[in-house]
Amino acid sequence: MNPIYVGVDVGASRTKVAVLDLSKRLIGYSIKKSGTDFSKTAAECLKTSLEMAGCTEADMVGTVSTGYGRMNVLFARETKSEIGCHAKGSYLYFPMAITIIDIGGQDNKVIKLDENGRRTGFKMNRKCAAGTGAFLEEMAFRLDIPLDEMSVLASRSTNMVKLGSFCTVFSATEVLENIRNGKKVEDIVKGVFFSMIQRVLEMDSLTENVVMTGGVVENNPYMVSMAEELIGRKILVSEHPQLAGAIGAALYAMDLFPAPSREL
Amino acid sequence: MAAEEVVLRRLKTSKDIGKFMSDYYHELDAASKSGKQKIAWCTSVGPAEILRGMGFLIYFPETHSAMLGSTRMATELIPKANAIGYSPEICSYLTADIGAFLQGVTPLSKAFPGIESIPGCDVLVYNTNQCRDVQDWFAWYSRKFGVPSVGIETHRNVGTVTDTHVSSIVGQMESLVEPLEKIAGRRLDMDELKHAVALSRQCSDLWEEVLATAAAVPSPLTFFDGTTLMGPAVVGRGTQKAIDVYKLLLEELNERIAQGVGAIGEEKYRIYWDGMPVWGRLGPHSKLFAGLKANVIASTYCSSWIFSALDPEKPMESMARAYTELFIVRSDEYKENYIKGKLELFHCDGIIYHDAKTCPNNSNCRYGLPQRLQAQTNIPALMINGDLNDLRLLSDEQTKTNIEAFIEQLEESKA
CATH class of the missing domain: 3.30.420.40 (ATPase, nucleotide binding domain)
Incomplete structure (x- = not known):
């Protein structure tokens, strides 16, 4: 298993997914128009970003969603406000x-x-x-x-x-x-x-x-x-300012759902 | 933040409050139909005790408008008033109420079976302490019904309440007596006036005690409860019935405190609300906060019906003083200190200011007060945009995001 954390930011205009590894490195991401079916768009973004990261859903330790469509992300285990996620995602790069x-x-x-x-x-x-x-x-x-x-x-x-x-x-x-x-x-x-x-x-x-x-x-x-x-x-x-919310959501996931190895 | 299962504990006494309101409106309705007792329409903090001293029954259009808001009828009705020249930018109590009249509808008929319309009107009596809009509101009905509209023009931006303030209001109140006596068809009975002032004072003291129970941890009361429980304090001022029902309420709240029972499932954060409620969202807002383990425990708004200066031995003077000591007419310096005191008294973790688009007098966040207060107290503040009655001025999603993010902020600061 290659433990990863996923953040999903379903905005009114675009849906963004960010995949972080345990070192908080951005290893996969995807941005698509949110459209009218938020769940479907989020799932498509997840697929693309997992491919980019070279990972599968089995590697996902935790997922947090944010943004206006946060409740529509079926694979997210928790939701956070976009204010909190943008804050966390920005502080990572500018502490x-x-x-x-x-x-x-x-x-x-x-x-x-x-x-x-x-x-x-x-x-x-x-x-x-x-x-x-x-x-x-x-x-x-x-x-x-x-x-x-x-x-x-x-x-x-x-x-x-x-x-x-x-x-x-x-x-x-x-x-x-x-x-x-x-x-x-x-x-x-x-x-x-x-x-x-x-x-x-x-x-x-x-x-x-x-x-x-x-x-x-x-x-x-x-x-x-x-x-x-x-x-x-x-x-x-930062390098990807559009992903700040999604990265923040992934960081929240990291806080909320410790990786198996961390628990040992 | 995921909203958890919401637990809102309903007060048993809310049924008694409901009966009080039902009896109140049925009494008005009967008088309106029989014509046996004169009815005065009065603003919420108008000189009600004088009217009681002349035997008037009193109807409060602001309470009717709040019902238009809470039943979500207002938003459909406001455009009716807009169309006859009353701007969507002015008080949405006014526009909703006039709109309802134009449309020939009232929430009273649904809430209180047997009542088909608002009561008739023999005179309109205002005090501009709430705002200037009440004057224009009553002026419309005055033209419509062909009855007089008389009232008191208040002082504003009052720092210390001086004898000069008080004597000018006393003068205005005294000048109302003769025209009102003509409409009442009888003299002002000073003993009845003193009795009404004494009852108002008792009602005010009990209401103050009711609100003070929220200082307990957990609080047995929420602001959202308070907005409906305050009905008797508004419409029943100067009556024994209001006192009786508040004694019951206080007893229940004290029982809750003794048993350590809070108004919501789990009270992790204690919030102060400044400004008007969003009447059409009382339910969703109370659930939203409770789901976030936050209790909105105290407010400026519900405290606006505390009149500690009332003194039956000096009825006119004490009424003038009480109605000038009101938060809404005071200086920003006074308001800052007042809210600061409430934040301490109720052990608040945060404060939310509702900037109600059509109610500038009840929106205290437009002249830098939140920023000054936060600098003094270090208690986080949030401003939300909305309105008391006009739901077109509200974004539910944005409100939700703001409130969720605010509670997250409080959570992080406590961590």
């Missing part, structure tokens, strides 16, 4: 007092940890998509630009167009108005990113060390550069 900014598909979180990795507070966005991945998707749709090209486009901007509204729908109207007024697409896209970061930064104050996680961050590195410019310091980003 110090940190503020985590997670930009997810439909919600944002700001989580504060002390130097021991204990949560001292957290905030989620209000019931509104402003500043989330859903906002970015809507803007990409309005601008008729593939989502994965937004980051590169924004980096080419020389004259950012600021969007004034809090609201995703009103922002879309502003985007159309700017297009009509002949503004350059890259300048509008930069304004879209700027708006997202502003929404997140107004959620809570930041401590010295800031970590960013989430799919939006993984797919749009420009956003991190812009956030760094805005807060005036370097932001910490």
